[in-house]
Amino acid sequence: MNTFPKTFWDKLDDLAQNDVETYSKFEQPDIPRDEILSRIEDEVVDLVHQISNGDSPWLQFRNRSSWKNAMYLPNVGLKLIEDPNLTTISFGNEGSVNKFGLTVKLLSMIYKLIQSGQVATKRDLYYEEPNLFSSQSIVDHIVDDISCMICVPRRWLNVVATSKGLVAGDLQFVDPDGQTVDCSLNQSGLVVPVLVDNVSNIKTQHAKFVLVIEKDATFQRLLDQGFTTNMPCILVTGKGVPDVNTRILIRKIWNELEIPVFGLMDADPHGIEIMCVYRFGSLSQSHDVHSLALPFMKWIGVFPSDITRLRLPDDVTLPLSDKDKSKCRDIFARPYIEYHARLAEELHNMLRCDRKAEIQALMRFSPNYLAQVFIPSKIKNANWI
DNA sequence: TGCCATTCTGGTATACAGGT
DNA sequence: ACCTGTATACCAGAATGGCA
Numbered sequence: 001m002n003t004f005p006k007t008f009w010d011k012l013d014d015l016a017q018n019d020v021e022t023y024s025k026f027e028q029p030d031i032p033r034d035e036i037l038s039r040i041e042d043e044v045v046d047l048v049h050q051i052s053n054g055d056s057p058w059l060q061f062r063n064r065s066s067w068k069n070a071m072y073l074p075n076v077g078l079k080l081i082e083d084p085n086l087t088t089i090s091f092g093n094e095g096s097v098n099k100f101g102l103t104v105k106l107l108s109m110i111y112k113l114i115q116s117g118q119v120a121t122k123r124d125l126y127y128e129e130p131n132l133f134s135s136q137s138i139v140d141h142i143v144d145d146i147s148c149m150i151c152v153p154r155r156w157l158n159v160v161a162t163s164k165g166l167v168a169g170d171l172q173f174v175d176p177d178g179q180t181v182d183c184s185l186n187q188s189g190l191v192v193p194v195l196v197d198n199v200s201n202i203k204t205q206h207a208k209f210v211l212v213i214e215k216d217a218t219f220q221r222l223l224d225q226g227f228t229t230n231m232p233c234i235l236v237t238g239k240g241v242p243d244v245n246t247r248i249l250i251r252k253i254w255n256e257l258e259i260p261v262f263g264l265m266d267a268d269p270h271g272i273e274i275m276c277v278y279r280f281g282s283l284s285q286s287h288d289v290h291s292l293a294l295p296f297m298k299w300i301g302v303f304p305s306d307i308t309r310l311r312l313p314d315d316v317t318l319p320l321s322d323k324d325k326s327k328c329r330d331i332f333a334r335p336y337i338e339y340h341a342r343l344a345e346e347l348h349n350m351l352r353c354d355r356k357a358e359i360q361a362l363m364r365f366s367p368n369y370l371a372q373v374f375i376p377s378k379i380k381n382a383n384w385i
Numbered sequence: 386t387g388c389c390a391t392t393c394t395g396g397t398a399t400a401c402a403g404g405t
Numbered sequence: 406a407c408c409t410g411t412a413t414a415c416c417a418g419a420a421t422g423g424c425a
Binding site for chain 1: 392393397398399400401
Binding site for chain 3: 162240241243244246282283284
């Protein structure tokens with residue numbers, strides 16, 4: 001910390017102030033338990049009406065897998081449009097009768113959960129009837145469809161997923177059990193609490209920024225090297241594609257502490273996609289973009305252009321595979337690209353040079369290069385996207 | 386019959402836990 | 406040291422169904 005002049009930290013303060021003025025903090029409106037229960041009841045009443053009219057019962061929900069149903073709002077993220085295409089599953093349709101049955105079954109399970117105030121993981125739900133559901137991913141899909149159908153975040157249905165992300169550094173909070181937790185005391189990072197909504201009293205002593213890291217390996221390495229003691233910051237990793245809890249926690253940290261959030265990803269199509277999921281939100285969770293997207297996040301690297309700028313040798317980079325290239329083209333087609341010219345430029349860059357690199361490639365220069373040179377200089381020079 | 390949309394399956398990537 | 410199973414998320418392509 002002493003190696004950086006005061007102006008360095010002042011700049012971060014200015015940046016933080018600017019972010020707070022640019023991006024709005026979203027307070028989730030509180031929907032009472034009875035309201036959620038009555039929304040489920042309404043769905044069931046509809047089914048009864050359909051049956052008594054002599055029709056095959058059906059359910060409708062907003063389609064979360066089509067890009068046509070999503071729009072990009074700058075400073076917000078990827079949002080489900082107001083009038084999206086609806087998917088209909090019906091008892092009378094051979095292709096969807098199975099899903100219809102499972103959806104009704106899960107609706108009843110969720111209703112009981114909310115009524116009794118119990119919380120279950122998606123895995124718990126699956127193992128109640130493993131033969132019926134046949135696979136975990138089917139339960140995952142349907143639960144998310146139900147949350148979209150009755151317009152509440154999944155966690156409010158008392159259905160959670162075990163957390164995957166880790167957090168470390170100068171951060172203290174009161175966890176859902178009421179215990180005060182100090183992340184700086186844990187040498188290898190603390191698992192993000194499952195009921196992250198109930199995390200409160202988020203505080204820090206000195207942290208000036210949050211650094212989001214794609215991979216666990218890099219996260220651990222930075223911790224081992226004492227990155228958080230040299231730089232007053234908070235480290236977070238989602239271990240690859242981030243789960244919902246990790247993204248909510250980062251959002252909460254920003255809400256409370258009002259400090260800049262930086263992202264460090266691989267310089268490959270997959271790394272860029274993960275950056276997009278953090279920053280703009282994912283397509284399949286676009287109905288809950290306000291509590292998930294991090295539009296204020298700044299991508300500090302590794303940029304595809306860094307491969308040539310830093311002259312990374314060929315033996316630590318790889319040519320793009322066919323799948324990488326198609327992933328690039330895929331990201332190009334997404335609605336947020338036209339608002340972020342430099343992001344598009346970096347994608348072009350990667351396709352043109354036909355090279356990708358992982359964060360670990362920077363260790364070619366020296367083991368400490370990432371912590372002592374790369375990250376500080378990116379922040380100092382405001383070299384982010 | 387061919388087209389389009391929807392649904393399902395299997396593949397990608399990340400990482401950890403536990404058994405052989 | 407490897408393999409299987411667990412978790413997260415996303416996407417490509419096959420299979421299916423409705424409609425002109």
